Amino acid sequence: xxxxxxRPDPPAPMVGLREDAVVTSADGTLTIxxxxxxxxxxxxxxxxxxxxxGLPGTLATEDELAERLxxxxxxxQEAALLYLTLSRLRPVLVHxxxxxxxxxxxxxxxxxxxxxxxxxxxxxxxRFALVRAAEEGLVLESPLSRHRVMLTEEAMPLLGALxxxxxxxxxxxxxxxxxxxxMAVTGDAEESDPALRAWDFHDLLFHARSRMGRHDQPFGxxxxxxxxxxxEPVVKRPPAGPAVELFTPSLEEAAAADPPFTTVLESRxxxxxxxxxxxxxxxxxxxxxxxxxxxxxxxxxxxxxYEASSRPYPAxxxxxxxxxxxxxxxxxxxxxxxxHYDPLGHRLAxxxxxxxxxxxxxxxxxLATGGMATPDVLITVTSRFQRMSxxxxxxxxxxxxxxxxxxxxxxxxxATAMGMAPCGLGSGDADLAARTFGLDWxxxxxxxxxxxxxxxxxxxxxx
Numbered sequence: 001x002x003x004x005x006x007r008p009d010p011p012a013p014m015v016g017l018r019e020d021a022v023v024t025s026a027d028g029t030l031t032i033x034x035x036x037x038x039x040x041x042x043x044x045x046x047x048x049x050x051x052x053x054g055l056p057g058t059l060a061t062e063d064e065l066a067e068r069l070x071x072x073x074x075x076x077q078e079a080a081l082l083y084l085t086l087s088r089l090r091p092v093l094v095h096x097x098x099x100x101x102x103x104x105x106x107x108x109x110x111x112x113x114x115x116x117x118x119x120x121x122x123x124x125x126x127r128f129a130l131v132r133a134a135e136e137g138l139v140l141e142s143p144l145s146r147h148r149v150m151l152t153e154e155a156m157p158l159l160g161a162l163x164x165x166x167x168x169x170x171x172x173x174x175x176x177x178x179x180x181x182x183m184a185v186t187g188d189a190e191e192s193d194p195a196l197r198a199w200d201f202h203d204l205l206f207h208a209r210s211r212m213g214r215h216d217q218p219f220g221x222x223x224x225x226x227x228x229x230x231x232e233p234v235v236k237r238p239p240a241g242p243a244v245e246l247f248t249p250s251l252e253e254a255a256a257a258d259p260p261f262t263t264v265l266e267s268r269x270x271x272x273x274x275x276x277x278x279x280x281x282x283x284x285x286x287x288x289x290x291x292x293x294x295x296x297x298x299x300x301x302x303x304x305x306y307e308a309s310s311r312p313y314p315a316x317x318x319x320x321x322x323x324x325x326x327x328x329x330x331x332x333x334x335x336x337x338x339x340h341y342d343p344l345g346h347r348l349a350x351x352x353x354x355x356x357x358x359x360x361x362x363x364x365x366x367l368a369t370g371g372m373a374t375p376d377v378l379i380t381v382t383s384r385f386q387r388m389s390x391x392x393x394x395x396x397x398x399x400x401x402x403x404x405x406x407x408x409x410x411x412x413x414x415a416t417a418m419g420m421a422p423c424g425l426g427s428g429d430a431d432l433a434a435r436t437f438g439l440d441w442x443x444x445x446x447x448x449x450x451x452x453x454x455x456x457x458x459x460x461x462x463x
Contacts, residue, residue: 014098090113103177247281292313369451379449411424425449
């Protein structure tokens with residue numbers, strides 16, 4: 001793909017403010033408020049303030065803004081002060097090269113300083129940059145940047161060419177703006193940075209977007225679907241068909257029989273080799289009851305317009321979006337097969353999974369242990385994603401992964417106290433799990449896998 005030849009007279013960079021910026025003045029202080037913060041300026045002449053009030057949603061070169069000030073009766077000294085003020089406002093200004101792109105600040109400290117590039121200097125697109133469709137059009141974003149770049153169709157040839165190094169002279173202003181916005185890089189800045197080399201693209205994007213600081217998107221408990229879509233039920237309806245009632249332990253007897261908490265905590269290991277005897281269905285019932293049952297359902301309530309529940313492990317917003325599916329190879333008193341755990345009724349519902357899929361689930365789990373463990377029981381953790389995204393914006397999936405970690409630790413500690421062999425897995429096959437359990441991958445998908453075996457053998461301690 002070729003880049004259009006450089007124009008004889010490159011377009012002058014333009015500046016403005018975001019459309020949603022609000023400029024106010026009181027007691028000699030001018031305040032520019034954006035969704036991510038505010039900037040204040042003191043002691044500005046009225047002529048300068050008037051120019052700044054007109055900046056939201058508009059674009060002009062700095063020279064054009066100075067001409068407007070002079071045309072309105074301002075002085076040359078005030079025009080000089082305007083230039084100085086604009087330089088101080090760089091972190092909150094929109095910077096544009098029309099008709100190609102607009103660089104929009106989205107976070108605090110969004111400093112924008114185009115580099116001085118020689119004509120033969122080269123730049124290329126950052127490996128962390130991505131283009132996506134948004135309501136406002138095509139957006140170029142990067143987790144390394146505190147800006148987003150709004151693109152036009154005219155910019156796409158340049159963007160495509162930047163997959164490889166492009167000389168700055170091809171489009172000096174546009175390339176300089178992309179470098180200043182963190183979307184393009186010069187030299188080997190990314191390859192030579194050990195911290196950046198360690199990040200995969202999707203991991204760094206996920207980190208940046210699931211915490212505050214580098215974006216201006218809705219975040220937190222926004223309840224964005226209230227009144228439009230009903231929340232997912234607090235407990236998933238168990239599948240129809242045969243069910244296995246599970247043993248309900250006495251918590252008083254369990255507490256009396258358990259080792260001290262510190263002993264359990266210090267004894268916890270990932271065990272990938274088992275003794276000869278598999279776990280029993282009674283043990284499995286006790287494990288699930290102590291680690292994952294529904295202790296109670298409550299709500300809706302003020303500030304919580306949905307039903308919530310209480311369970312032995314913590315979960316964000318008490319939403320408890322996680323579901324447990326068991327693929328059983330060996331369990332005394334329980335047929336091999338695939339089951340869904342009903343945490344409210346404390347029973348297992350048999351699923352009509354294919355034997356080949358069940359074997360594949362166990363095989364993937366074995367591979368996740370490096371071939372060390374032949375699973376007795378595989379517990380697959382899925383997430384009913386809408387249960388979280390109905391309430392949370394920006395952090396729903398991150399919160400789900402935190403909940404998985406909390407459930408893992410609870411399963412580890414209970415299994416250790418019971419003398420069983422637990423092992424959390426770091427990977428799994430979400431497509432295979434969806435097919436095995438009869439799920440819509442986008443609606444409910446696997447996010448964790450956990451092995452349970454009989455009493456530990458003499459294997460070396462795990463992680």
